[in-house]
Amino acid sequence: MNGAEVFDPARFMPGSGIAYRVATYLRLGKARIYHHVHGWILACLLLWRDGAVDGRAAVVLALSLAMLLAMQWGASAFDDIGGFRDGVDQRNYSGRPFLTVVKKPLVTGALTEREAVRFAYGTSLVGLAVCLLAVLVAGGTGPVLAAALMVFAQLCSVQYSLGVKLSYRPLGQEFVVFTALLCTGLVPYGLAAGSADREILLVSALIGLWFLLVVTYGSWSDRDGDAAGGRRTLAVVLPLRWFCLYLHLLTALSVLLLALLFTATRLDARLAVCAVPVVVLQGAQLYFGVYRQQLRRARFLGLLSLDAGLAGLVAAILLSR
8 A cells, every 4th residue: 555545444454563552642643743843942052052051951951842742742632632523634634645644543543532532631741740840940930931831832732623622713723823833942941041032032933933834724725624624714714815815924924023033133134044945935835825726735845944944043043153
């Protein structure tokens, strides 16, 4: 069976063994989306540049990485549980290639709903426990506020497809995605430093915005299935013209935040050249998504732009030291 074949549940036989089970749970937690750690990497670099990484800060940053991963896996699992219960994932993934559908263990039957629920609660609780430990190691009021923001973001993420179902409400998806990804840089920095400056705020906002661009093109491709399942994303509720305008605005906002980062912070303005690749890729994403209607390519370009953005910002931070 290859990736081009349409998934056939009757032919799919779940495997066995510890390695297979671990891989299946990691697919449920979307561990393949490594982009969630981009904000953490940039937070570490900014702290290192300022000479703020002593022994305690290093421990706090290590704990914050474990916290982010556990919370990401838990929130992703809860999202899949909600999508499975409402039938949204079954509709959106119907007729897709095997290698695409296999990423949804509940849809393929590789995991039962009960197993998924245990994993979701377990990883989320581990993340919260590690967050508390990081606060205790860091000490002070600043880390407490950073942890409170992380807990708030995680609660919102858990309610993305379940409970309040924020993603089923207009602007709910946008709020949760942006807030959760904003925290991947801002919270580790706040836990380690006890405060936040303009640079980490802008960097974290960029990571949140770039990830939102990926999710927004994905929700456009899932528009019909989401509408049938009652998920009222902006792709569902907005007329196509207005939704395309929204995508233009998000792309323009990314350029504006980059301009602010290289003019209103300590980063050398000449190093704005490091951000050229991400701007070009997002321009290509807009072209292929809005003007060519190649939504999966646009989503892929969005993931590439996240990596290009990370590389550019890492280079700018190191060269500005």
